[in-house]
C-alpha cells in the first residue's frame with residue numbers, strides 16, 4: 001500500500017464526498033436488513049395463524065404491514081445505493097481525471113532523453129491502463145470495502161442475536177469463498193493482462209500495416225502480411241479462450257459455496273428447531289437471507305484484495321515516472337529579454353543514451369540579425385547545434401550564451417518562446433492546415449496564416465485544395481507531398497515571427513527554384529532576427545553571413561560563401577559538385 005499513499009492527497013481533496021458516501025452506504029445497508037427481519041415476522045405470523053393464536057384479520061394485517069415494510073425499505077435502500085455510487089464512484093472519476101492531468105503535466109516537463117529511453121506505448125499505458133487500474137482502487141474497491149464492512153458488522157450482530165450457534169456454522173464457508181475468489185481474481189487478472197498484450201500487438205500490427213500499406217503493396221507482400229495477421233489473431237483467440245476458462249469458474253464456485261451455506265443453515269437450523277433451541281422456523285428463513293446477503297460482499301473481499309494489488313503495481317509504475325526529475329530545469333522565474341546574439345564557446349556534448357560525442361570543442365558566434373549556415377556530412381552534429389540553442393539538452397563543457405548570458409541562466413519559457421524551429425521531419429497534426437500553421441501563434445488571424453503560407457511558398461498549393469486552409473490533414477499529414485509538408489512546417493515558424501529561426505534541413509524536399517524564393521522571403525522576414533540554417537545544399541548557405549562546416553562534431557571550415565569557394569575543402573567540393581549537377585553558375 002506504500003505506493004498507493006500517493007493518492008491520499010486526492011482522498012483528502014474529496015473527503016466531503018467520501019464521508020457522505022460512506023454514511024449513505026451504512027444507512028443503505030441498515031434499510032436492506034429490514035427484509036430478513038420482516039420475513040421472519042411473516043413466518044411467525046403464519047405459525048401463529050395455524051396455531052390459531054391469532055385470527056385471520058390480525059394475520060392479514062400483520063402480513064400487510066410486513067410486506068409494506070419490506071417494499072418501503074427496499075425502495076429506500078435502492079435509492080441510497082444509487083446515491084452511494086453517485087458519490088464514491090464519482091470521486092474515483094475525479095481522482096482518475098486529476099491523476100491523468102498530473103501525469104500529463106509531468107510528462108511535458110520531462111526532457112527529450114526521457115522520451116528516448118522510454119517507449120511511447122509505455123508512456124501511454126501508464127496514463128491510460130495504469131490510471132484505470134488505480135481508479136478501480138479509488139472507486140469500486142473502496143465502495144465495496146465500506147459496503148462489506150458495514151454489512152458484515154450489522155448482519156453478524158443480528159445473526160448472533162438470533163442464534164450464536166447457527167451463526168458460527170453458517171459463516172464458516174465464507175472465508176473459504178473469499179480465498180477462492182481471491183485466487184480466481186488473481187488468475188483472471190494474470191490472463192487478462194496477457195489478453196491485453198495480445199490485443200495491443202494485434203492493433204499495433206494492424207495499424208502499422210495500414211500506415212505502411214503502400215510499401216506492402218509495392219513489395220507485393222500482402223499474402224505474407226495476411227499469414228502474420230492470422231497467426232497473431234490465432235494466438236489472441238487462444239489467450240481469450242484460456243481467460244474465459246478461468247472466468248467460467250467464478251459463478252459456479254459462488255453458487256456452490258452459497259448452496260453449502262444454505263444447506264448448513266437448513267440442516268443445523270432444522271436440528272435446532274426440532275430441539276427447541278430456536279423459537280421459530282422464521283429464524284431459518286431469516287438466516288438464509290442473511291447468508292445470501294453476505295455471500296457477495298465476502299466474495300468481494302477476495303476481488304478487492306486482487307484489485308488493490310493490481311492498483312499498487314500500477315501506481316508503482318506511475319510513481320516511477322512521477323519521481324523522475326526533468327533534466328532541463330527552468331530555474332529562472334523572472335522574465336529575460338532574448339535577442340539573437342548567439343555564441344558557442346568550446347562546447348562539447350555527448351548523448352547520454354548512445355554515448356556518442358556529437359560536438360567537440362565547438363566555438364562560433366553570430367550577431368543579432370545575422371544568418372548562420374551549417375553544413376557538413378550526415379551525422380556531423382548539425383542538428384545537435386540547433387537542439388542545444390533551444391536548450392533541449394544541457395552541454396557537458398564550454399558555454400553557450402545568448403545576449404552574453406549563459407543559456408541556463410535564461411528563463412526557459414522566454415528562450416523557447418523566442419525560437420521558431422522547423423525540424424528535419426515536418427510533423428503535422430491530424431487537423432486543418434490552418435490550425436497546423438496557427439500552432440506557431442495561437443492568436444493569429446486568417447490573414448497572418450495566409451501571409452505566412454505565401455512566404456513559405458505553399459499558399460498556391462493550399463488554395464488548390466477544395467477546402468483550402470480548412471483541409472484536414474490525414475494521419476501525419478498524408479494528403480500533402482513531402483515538400484508541401486516542409487513548407488507548411490516553415491509557415492508555422494514564420495507566423496511566429498521569432499527572434500531566432502532554426503531551420504533544420506527543411507528545404508531538402510523542395511526544388512531549388514522554390515528554395516530560392518523561400519530564402520528570399522526568409523531574409524525579408526528575418527530582418528533584425530537571427531537565423532540558423534542547417535543544409536546539405538550550397539544554395540541554402542550562399543547568402544548567409546557566416547558558414548560553418550562540421551565534420552565528426554568539429555568545425556573544419558568557417559567563413560562566407562565567397563571565401564570558402566576559394567579554399568580547398570568540403571565546401572568547395574560541394575559547390576563544384578552541385579554546380580555541375582545543376583549546370584548553372586550558381587547552385
Ligand SMILES: Nc1ncnc2c1ncn2[C@@H]1O[C@H](COP(=O)(O)OP(=O)(O)OP(=O)(O)O)[C@@H](O)[C@H]1O
Pocket residue numbers: 116351353354356357358376377378379380381382383384385424505
Ligand atoms: N537523440 C540522439 N540520441 C543519441 N544520439 C544521437 C541523437 N541524435 C543524434 N545522435 C548522434 O549524434 C551524432 C550527430 O547527430 P546530428 O543529428 O546532430 O547530425 P546531423 O549532422 O544533423 O546529421 P544529418 O545531416 O543526417 O541530419 C550522430 O552520430 C547521431 O547518431
